[in-house]
Amino acid sequence: MPLRLALAQIRSQVGDIDGNVERVLDAWRRAADLGADLVVFTELTTTGYPPEDLLLKPEFLRANLDAVRRLATEGPHGTVALVGYVGTEEDDLVADDPADHTGWEVASAAGVSLTNSAAVLADGAVVATYDKFRLPNYGVFDEARYFTPRDEPLVVRVAGVPVGVTICEDLWLEPGPVGRAAQAGAKLVANLNASPYHRGKHAEREDWARRHVRRDGTWLAYVNVVGGQDDVVFDGDSFLLGPDGEVTARGAQFAEDLVVVDVPVETAEVTAACDLDGHTGDRPVLAGQQAAERLDPVGEVWHALVLATRDYCHRNGFEEAIIGLSGGIDSAVVAAVAADALGGEHVLGVAMPSPYSSQHSLDDAESLAKNFGSPYHVLQIEEPMAAVGRVLGDLVVTGFGEQRGDDREAGVAYENIQARLRGVLVMALSNERGSIVLTTGNKSEYAVGYATLYGDMAGGFAPLKDVPKLLVYELARWRNAQGDGELVPVNTIEKAPSAELRPDQRDDDSLPPYEILDDIIEGYVERDLGLRALVERGHDEATVRRVVQLVDRAEYKRRQAAPGPKVTCRAFGRERRVPMTNDWQG
Amino acid sequence: MPLRLALAQIRSQVGDIDGNVERVLDAWRRAADLGADLVVFTELTTTGYPPEDLLLKPEFLRANLDAVRRLATEGPHGTVALVGYVGTEEDDLVADDPADHTGWEVASAAGVSLTNSAAVLADGAVVATYDKFRLPNYGVFDEARYFTPRDEPLVVRVAGVPVGVTICEDLWLEPGPVGRAAQAGAKLVANLNASPYHRGKHAEREDWARRHVRRDGTWLAYVNVVGGQDDVVFDGDSFLLGPDGEVTARGAQFAEDLVVVDVPVETAEVTAACDLDGHTGDRPVLAGQQAAERLDPVGEVWHALVLATRDYCHRNGFEEAIIGLSGGIDSAVVAAVAADALGGEHVLGVAMPSPYSSQHSLDDAESLAKNFGSPYHVLQIEEPMAAVGRVLGDLVVTGFGEQRGDDREAGVAYENIQARLRGVLVMALSNERGSIVLTTGNKSEYAVGYATLYGDMAGGFAPLKDVPKLLVYELARWRNAQGDGELVPVNTIEKAPSAELRPDQRDDDSLPPYEILDDIIEGYVERDLGLRALVERGHDEATVRRVVQLVDRAEYKRRQAAPGPKVTCRAFGRERRVPMTNDWQG
Incomplete structure (x- = not known):
């Protein structure tokens, strides 16, 4: 019997812990009604992403742990759920959670050691947790400001299928945590995401996922959150990849979605953190899901x-x-x-x-x-x-x-x-x-x-x-x-x-034509090209110098600008942190 | 014969690599004229601190390496200099620099692996380098965005004295890199800093330094940069601590300074990265330095x-x-x-x-x-x-x-x-x-x-x-x-x-009296106290709720505010990163 899998591409909102609990319960119940064995949610589901310095507030962290406990208690039995949350040192969600914090030598803002974690919820309890290994700290990301990485794969068996649990950037490393989950026996790897949109990012995600499944012969479920959050926007666009690297199911772009699909993934006897039955009893026949049309660029x-x-x-x-x-x-x-x-x-x-x-x-x-x-x-x-x-x-x-x-x-x-x-x-x-x-x-x-x-x-x-x-x-x-x-x-x-x-x-009285201007800006701002490289791109040197100088000088204005959504591979604002007072040119 | 030591509390400016070279050479020559064996500069002397995303520009990194080479070539012989710079993978400043980048699992912004480093310059050459171990990534700091930590102490002998080299946050850990330098034989530990000012910070720095010298019986030279840089200001205020924990020399507060002092530190035969003569020949008698008066709070x-x-x-x-x-x-x-x-x-x-x-x-x-x-x-x-x-x-x-x-x-x-x-x-x-x-x-x-x-x-x-x-x-x-x-x-x-x-x-028609308001703000903003803790501090609950709500709601305004200098232990802006769109209250 195939594993019935739900990709719960929900709208988890920053700081709205109670609302996020409701959103999870709603999707979880719908997945259970459809007979799903496993429902996969998103990264930091309880807190929303990115919670930023809310993570320094002890009451916020406690509310987040309470939310996981409440989800475990109130969620439907039978359907196993993977939910993102913030782990803390005092985290006693699972009795014998390892508490090994060595090896991390970045001085963190949090007084306590936090982890970007996923909880496995089944039949009224938190049965296992996983802590993210690869913490992005570039671009818009500041995860090293808050979190400690752990390097311990988690595989749980759901309806006989060994499922590996990974979180977001864990995917962007080869073989990395995804490969280690496969080595530990996983036949399906779940990847919980809060991955901000930019143009063309979907292909990057799929490429990474494809490398893993082709290497390991596993299935991979990529689930991403949906919604705008200040200067980033999450596009959903979740997908399921088979071992051949083909996409077999997809979530909507820029809208909430619950994708339920039967996955012909093999069962296996492996050493797993726990062995869960998944859905028991009858389950409805799934309506053939019409894959949403892909948006053009x-x-x-x-x-x-x-x-x-x-x-x-x-x-x-x-x-x-x-x-x-x-x-x-x-x-x-x-x-x-x-x-x-x-x-x-x-x-x-x-x-x-x-x-x-x-x-x-x-x-x-x-x-x-x-x-x-x-x-x-x-x-x-x-x-x-x-x-x-x-x-x-x-x-x-x-x-x-x-x-x-x-x-x-x-x-x-x-x-x-x-x-x-x-x-x-x-x-x-x-x-x-x-x-x-x-x-x-x-x-x-x-x-x-x-x-x-x-x-x-x-x-x-x-x-x-x-x-x-x-x-x-x-x-x-x-x-x-x-x-x-x-x-x-x-x-x-x-x-x-x-x-x-x-x-x-x-x-164009005072600026070069936009065909030229936009290309210089793209090179300088998004790709860190220097003067020489920009001239080699075919631009007039005086024009390049002038544009670069204008960009550098305008930083003080951008610091006082309203937020706006990132849609390119490098946006102004939190993604491009340059000094205002700065003598370097180019 | 005591070691003649210079603390070069210079104004290193962000992005002004050529200017920083001139500033180093000027202070170095003055130290040499005074017969110093060793002159200690500041953290990231070549680039200024914090260079932020300038570190993603290959030409900037190259200019920084060229600056170190130029300093080595042009600096006066006899007087050894410790200068901060950015190390890179291709960094061939010293022939057999170890290039071991394993163990770091934060995904960094830089395509290459960078280090926050110090170069030992002596008699026309770079004779050794040290890479910072403890990278602050809290508060105003984003060092994990750029740098890889290394855990390799460096001890060089200068005029027979084993000198350990450490950088800034390396000090804020016990025993940490300072202790390891002492274990490796250092009798004097140099600590190169770019430490932003806030009220009372000087005492914190001295307390950390005192713990180390008392534990290890070493001397410790703390050298800090001077100047304003966007939203932080560096106060200089360098100091030399004896093994008894007493301050024996001090730099000015908020002004450039070159403190030259004879240190009665013992020589020792230890395994050192290199053995340098220090100043040879006559040296002038030092004028008794009048310690600058300390500013009140x-x-x-x-x-x-x-x-x-x-x-x-x-x-x-x-x-x-x-x-x-x-x-x-x-x-x-x-x-x-x-x-x-x-x-x-x-x-x-x-x-x-x-x-x-x-x-x-x-x-x-x-x-x-x-x-x-x-x-x-x-x-x-x-x-x-x-x-x-x-x-x-x-x-x-x-x-x-x-x-x-x-x-x-x-x-x-x-x-x-x-x-x-x-x-x-x-x-x-x-x-x-x-x-x-x-x-x-x-x-x-x-x-x-x-x-x-x-x-x-x-x-x-x-x-x-x-x-x-x-x-x-x-x-x-x-x-x-x-x-x-x-x-x-x-x-x-x-x-x-x-x-x-x-x-x-x-x-006070619409706000509580400033005695109350400022205390609530200090608790909420600077200490992350929640509603309950603020009420326990003696404030009326309704007032606390109102103030906290006002603070949360005003985040969008602060995002568009002009920069201003940090003087408390938590300033708005880069030091307090909270979402604008946020349902959490308190």
């Missing part, structure tokens, strides 16, 4: 942005988003993402024209709002600009020429006053309505600092923060091809980008 | 703020700071710090009264500027407030009652418009003059979110970010007692604090 990003935006807004108590609509491509795409995330009626579009704004921009902004069914207001900033100019008087000489009757040219101070007055207006609406402002900058702008602190950077979440400009265009076209009309006005997509902070301004 | 903080502010401003190219002066205590102390850091004439004070500002506030602001010899402007915000109110019209109903002839009460939107228009004005001056805006918020305000994003939070550096309100008062009084007059107006210190955003507003 741009659609994947769209869904990542929508989920990240929805979760950030809703989980922080915001139903409505306010967006400054310029008529340009960035604010249009942010509004479209927000409309898909929150409903168009919960997106408040605000156009804030200055004397330099063109009529076509206003028209495009209005069409966009109309297309998504969003309320829309026009607030003229000319009068506040003049009032601020009068207050500043001679202290700011650049830009108030018209008011003061002289002919000096507008400078950066004047441009920024426009952007910042817009910030004042959207934030006033935010305070008044209890709504969140979404900022509209894209990764290319954040990279070179072409954004005004406290101006267009003002807001609570930045959906496009990790989206390079050229990809913003692709997203607009992708959305317009979804069959519900050309919602992003074609004119917005086709016109030359401009900040409209002075007459006839265009982005 | 408040003066220590003052100097930390001044150094941090000066370095942030100057290293980022700013000569002048702009400060919004409200007449209140926070902006007064920030202005005083800035005046001490940059010179009073480089501080531009700007009062921006609204209709709710009192005349005494304006008077106090003006006196303060005058006392520090700072230029001062008054910019009335009433007219821009009215203009913004007219633009918002019916969209913001709270607060524009007067203009619109109704009697609805001013709300948070209206209050924030005032703060944000002030942000617009100071930032316009910043853009126009190329000056930095210093924000004036203190730790108590950042904690509970009593600060306006893009308003009073607008600026490049936040000197008081980690200074609780009660300590702000102590700082003002301390500065007034320095003998150059009561520069901070007494009225500013004595009046009840108010944001003056509506008539007769006082901080």
Whole structure:
């Protein structure tokens, strides 16, 4: 008889321990009703991922242990569950849990020794635990700040099948813990994940998994959490691999899912931590699951942005988003993402024209709002600009020429006053309505600092923060091809980008074309290429030097930027930690 | 003959590899001129500390290795130098450097294996290297993100004295690498540091050092770097401990120093990595060094703020700071710090009264500027407030009652418009003059979110970010007692604090008294006390709940705050990493 396996791709939320218990129990019961022998959950299921410095709070750790005990007690019998939690020194969940903490010589923040662990829950008890071995401490990950690694494979027998338990990064090492589980006799390796999305990451995960199953002849169940959490988004996209390396089942992308499948994995007599019956009695015939259609590379990003935006807004108590609509491509795409995330009626579009704004921009902004069914207001900033100019008087000489009757040219101070007055207006609406402002900058702008602190950077979440400009265009076209009309006005997509902070301004007056800019940024920011390597990539040296200098200098702005979801292999923010005060160039 | 030892407490700057080479050579030559046998520098001398993700750049790593080679070549002969640098796998500085990287199971960001190392430079060559064992990865530290630990003591003989080499956190473990160096025969242990300041940290360092020397009967030379680096400040404050645990020499606090001292440490025949002559020939008689007077606990903080502010401003190219002066205590102390850091004439004070500002506030602001010899402007915000109110019209109903002839009460939107228009004005001056805006918020305000994003939070550096309100008062009084007059107006210190955003507003209308607030914040933020523990500390439960909730909710604001120097044992920012989206309370 095959093993009936459930991949429980749930939405485990950071800090919501009680809610996570409910989510586990719900999925577990559904899996039990379907006759599953084993249900596999995600990494740190109880606490959500990443819990960060909540892990330093003793009461939080205790609540997490209580949650595991409660799950063991309340979960359905018969179906074995693998659940992620935080292990601690005082962890007496299982009587003879080994407590060997030697060999770890990084000074950790936690006073106690913590582990990133999985509990095996069966028939009312915690019957075994596993502690993660490979702790990622690069990119967005800080696991060495909290956890101690252990190097002890765990194999439990479920309905006769030896099942190895591993956690996330354990997979990304060869042979590593997955290989050791197989050596210890596992025929199916379960891998519990909280793996943040970025473009193309799915293939990397599958490649790693494939190496293991082909080497060891095992099955591998990869289960990933779903949801947005501050600056990362988890895409679910769980899968089951057979020993031939073929995917035989899949979870949805960017949505909760419970995949139940019969796995023709062999049973074996091996030394196991425990021997569990699994489901007994009748079990229903499984409906043939239709594998969800895979998203294309741009659609994947769209869904990542929508989920990240929805979760950030809703989980922080915001139903409505306010967006400054310029008529340009960035604010249009942010509004479209927000409309898909929150409903168009919960997106408040605000156009804030200055004397330099063109009529076509206003028209495009209005069409966009109309297309998504969003309320829309026009607030003229000319009068506040003049009032601020009068207050500043001679202290700011650049830009108030018209008011003061002289002919000096507008400078950066004047441009920024426009952007910042817009910030004042959207934030006033935010305070008044209890709504969140979404900022509209894209990764290319954040990279070179072409954004005004406290101006267009003002807001609570930045959906496009990790989206390079050229990809913003692709997203607009992708959305317009979804069959519900050309919602992003074609004119917005086709016109030359401009900040409209002075007459006839265009982005490419002062920046290289985005084809060049985005490639340099990708090389410099995402791949740590130096000046020489960037020039070897085919770019003009002066351009490279200029862009690199702009990127370095703008770090102080990015430190004050709103969070936004990671979608590339290196996002600004927690994933790229560079000093502001820094004399190194390149 | 005693060993002549130099503690080279230099200013090593992040990313300034060439400059750091010059600083080392300068101090080394001065030490050689004074006949020193050994000069001890600081941790990661070549790169500055913390280099963060610059460590992922291959060209940066190569430049760092070149710097060590250049130092070896150009340094004076006779005087042995210990210099911190980044070791890499391809590091062929010393021919038979062991390359054993096993046993490390944290997945690191760097593609190569890096070490936090010290080089022994003598007579034109790198003669030995040591790799740090204990890598801090808590608080502000991320060393496991970059480095591999090694557990191999290094003892070199200098003028017959066995000298053990250790790096920073190696000290904070018993017996640890310091003990192992002594076991390997060291009579003097050198400890190279980049140890960020916080209040009372000096005693902790000395206590650790004392344990080692008393246990092992050795001498210990603790050498720490000096300077501000983004959100930490290094205080120097190097010291030499004798085997009895007494401090026999000390470096300055918050200033560069080269301490040269004759150490009556015994020579010994031990197995050492190398045997170096040290200084040969005549050496001058050392002038009796006058130990610098120790700063008192408040003066220590003052100097930390001044150094941090000066370095942030100057290293980022700013000569002048702009400060919004409200007449209140926070902006007064920030202005005083800035005046001490940059010179009073480089501080531009700007009062921006609204209709709710009192005349005494304006008077106090003006006196303060005058006392520090700072230029001062008054910019009335009433007219821009009215203009913004007219633009918002019916969209913001709270607060524009007067203009619109109704009697609805001013709300948070209206209050924030005032703060944000002030942000617009100071930032316009910043853009126009190329000056930095210093924000004036203190730790108590950042904690509970009593600060306006893009308003009073607008600026490049936040000197008081980690200074609780009660300590702000102590700082003002301390500065007034320095003998150059009561520069901070007494009225500013004595009046009840108010944001003056509506008539007769006082901080304690909506917050508990600062005696209570600061204590709860200290317990919750710096010590991870939960609700129960805070109540047990003697606080009212409802007050505790309210404060804790305010702190949790304000995390999103702090993520967009300017950097400011750490002066307590846990600062906001990189030292306290908590999720914004988080359902856990307490």
